[in-house]
Amino acid sequence: MLTNKQIKLINSLHSKKGRKENDLFLVEGEKSLLELLKSDFTVDFFLLNEVHVSLADQISQQSKAPIYFLDAESIQKLSTLVNNQIGLAVVQQKKFPPFIIQDRYTIVLDGIRDPGNLGTIIRICDWYGFKQLVLSEDCTEFYNPKVIISTMGSFSRIEFTYVDLPTFFKEHPEYKKIGAVLNGENIHHYQFPDKGFIILGNESNGIREEIMESLDERITIPAFGEAESLNVGISTAVIADNLKRFILS
Structure with missing residues (x-):
């Protein structure tokens, strides 16, 4: 039975302070829970809707973490999502080894503040095979x-790391x-170098002046219509698509 503690x-994990103090975070919704099972993250426990027996069976077959059951309304109250009657997991934040650049190209983010944008970029990195992501210290x-x-x-x-970007760049002059x-x-005509960092800036202000320099x-x-700008995601x-065409050519 789930305890008051x-x-x-x-x-507490709804807040950044709580996540930092406990070194834990929440994974919510069926899709994310199933992806979690494929990973090497350590799960403290699962909280599932008592009617989703098939999901509970699948989780119990692939994880040794405890599973607690509640009704849909109770799960919704504990979730951060507007609509989550499936369940959630309490997961330990990963401790990465010292960050070492693995690939010829790495995506670097400067001041990305919107959580949805960061989540989309992480998904794009995964789609295009980028295994690492570098973030400025003020990214969300x-x-x-x-x-x-x-x-x-x-x-x-x-794998990700938060860094002071000027210092990070000085430590990797070969990129x-x-x-x-x-x-x-124009990216359609651009000849990518052998290796590098692709830097994308803040949603409103772009790359900060210190980094621009x-x-x-x-x-x-290139734009072919009248839109003022593109979403950073x-x-x-x-850019990832054009880069991968270059790498594969």
Whole structure:
């Protein structure tokens, strides 16, 4: 039976402070729970709707973590989502080894604040095979529930690190710093270097001036219509697609 202490713990994980103090986070909804089972994250316990017996059977076959059952209304009250009558999991935050760049190209985010955008970018990285993500220290929190649900399970396959970007760039001088801006070289004609960092900036202000000054090259997604700009998630996908074409060619 779920205890009052566990209920208080779940509620505390709705906040960044609670997640940081407990080194835990919430995974919510059936899709994310099933993806969680494929990962190496450690689950403290699952909380499931008592009517979803097939989901409980699947989880119990693949995880040794305890499963507690509640009715749909009680689960909804404990969830951060507007509509979640399926269940959730309390999961331990992952402790990564010292971050070492693994691939020729890595996505770098400067000041991304919207959880939905970050979740979408994580999902895009997973789709295009980027295993790592570098974030400036003021980016929104990776384990924010809105980020986790927006990834549709991709959070479990992306290694990430929060860094001071100027320091990070100085530590990796062999990687070209390529910024996505409005007045750069047309990405359709751009010749990607052998390896680099693709840098995308804040939703409202773009890449901050301090980082702009350190860029080696600048790229732009050409516009053919009247829209003022592209969402940062969409921009990430377009750039990733062009980059992968270059790498595979």
